[in-house]
Amino acid sequence: MTIETPPRPPEAPKEVSEPTPRKPKKKVNLTYVAGGVVLIILGALGAYFVTSQFTNATQVVAVTDTLKRGDTIESGDVTAFDIPEDQAKGFISADSIQDLVGQKALVDVPSGSLLTAESAGPDVTPPKGYTVVGLSLAPGQLPKTDLTAGDSVRIVDTPGAQGDIAEGTPLATSADVLSTGTIDQSGKVLVDVLVSTDDAPKLAARASTETIALVLDAPDGKSGGSNDA
Known part of the structure; x- marks a missing residue:
């Protein structure tokens, strides 16, 4: 006796997935890149300049209120002020600020001015010579x-x-x-x-x-x- 094997049902067709389209690569704008590099360089130079200015700064004496010739200098009339070291020649160092208290203004000194040795002294007599x-x-x-x-x-x-x-x-x-x-x-x-x-x-x-x-x-x-x- 022959046993017939029932035929296999046909296989369902395999689904073929479509390939995901690749996104096109963005073109790099060299102009923007160059501009960014320039900005970074400028920022670094600016930071260096500011840092070097403060590094090479020194303190001198500035007048906070207008002094007339003959006025007695009080502690509230003067303060320390930072300037570049190479521009400090001729101005009184802030280290001497306490020595100025009680001295006289030898000339009229507007508010905000920097004091020189000729601007202040123990009295208003002219300097020697x-x-x-x-x-x-x-x-x-x-x-x-x-x-x-x-x-x-x-x-x-x-x-x-x-x-x-x-x-x-x-x-x-x-x-x-x-x-x-x-x-x-x-x-x-x-x-x-x-x-x-x-x-x-x-x-x-x-x-x-x-x-x-x-x-x-x-x-x-x-x-x-x-x-x-």
């Missing part, structure tokens, strides 16, 4: 620009209203402004200047004749001066 000369100047004998303490000026001989201009370079004396006064009843401005002791007698004599003019020069960092003639 210098003399204070007072000038009374009418309009036309000095610039319209306001003069301030420390300005570098020259006092030049003039021929006067009726005089003839002499040939050659006129006599001139270099000086620093100590203070300026208000205009008096005659319309003149009083100006105290600091000159070398050798030049003081000649300048005082010339000032009395009123045949002088004051000219304002660019600052040169020097106190007083000498006769240019």
Whole structure:
């Protein structure tokens, strides 16, 4: 007896999964990359500059409130201020800030200014080798620009209203402004200047004749001066 094996049912077709499409690679924008590198470099340079500035900084004395010539310096009038070390020459170190208390302002010092050795001292007498000369100047004998303490000026001989201009370079004396006064009843401005002791007698004599003019020069960092003639 033959046993027939029933036929196998047909296999279901296998599902073929479709391949997942690959995302296209993004193109790198070299311009953005280069810009980012530049920004990183600039940031590093900026950080180095700031760090080096503070690393090489030193403290000097600054004025917190305006001082007039002759004022006594109090502890609240001065404070320490950071500046680059290579710019500190001529300014009083903050290490001496306590020594300044009780001293006098030798010139008018605006608020926020840095103090120099010529700005303060135990009294208001001129430094050794210098003399204070007072000038009374009418309009036309000095610039319209306001003069301030420390300005570098020259006092030049003039021929006067009726005089003839002499040939050659006129006599001139270099000086620093100590203070300026208000205009008096005659319309003149009083100006105290600091000159070398050798030049003081000649300048005082010339000032009395009123045949002088004051000219304002660019600052040169020097106190007083000498006769240019």
